[in-house]
Amino acid sequence: MEKKERAALITARLKEEYPVAQCTLDYEHAWQLMVAVRLAAQCTDARVDMVTPVLFGKFPTAKALAEAPFEEIHEIVKPCGLGATKARDIKASMTKLVEEYGGIVPDDLDTLLTFPGVGRKSANLIVGDIYGKPAVVCDTHCIRINGLLGLTDSKDPAVVERQLRELLDPAESNDYCHRMVLHGRAVCVARKPKCEECCVRDLCDNFLRLSAEKG
């Protein structure tokens, strides 16, 4: 079966298995997603969702956050790890947003990538979730599971993103990535994938290889 055909079947199965596909970070405004996804680097979404209500409660607008003292941002965000770097990036990105874009989060990847602390994962998440444009959010689950499935063959997020863009329906790609996260937490867990429970096992290279080895 062609990879593209397999990708379409996997997309459909995951859609059935996880009807609700959405970002697990809590936010109300686009600028808040930009902040939350920066905090999520090397941190769990659950922890970020505990920290952001405090941060956004104290600094309720992008402008307030841009003008906030670094020390105060740092104090709040440090439970997410890399506190100083994240606080610096948040302050700098909010300053750029307010001064150069009037507080309106841009809707294209290239512009978003010019913001401090915004990498491809964050930019794709914003473009996909805020603006509904085709996006491929390559986080750790997405990279690992697509490798196991045999749809991609790299651990480099930019390469995986490019390979998935060639395979996935653009209208489905953003939700597909959200579903990868759900699948990675529920079934295809990193330490021991529950292959026998997996809705795409007959389409998974890793499962088929292990089955063939067992005979």
Ligand code: SF4
């Ligand atoms: S069959 Fe196993 S390895 Fe393949 S996607 Fe499912 S849980 Fe992951």
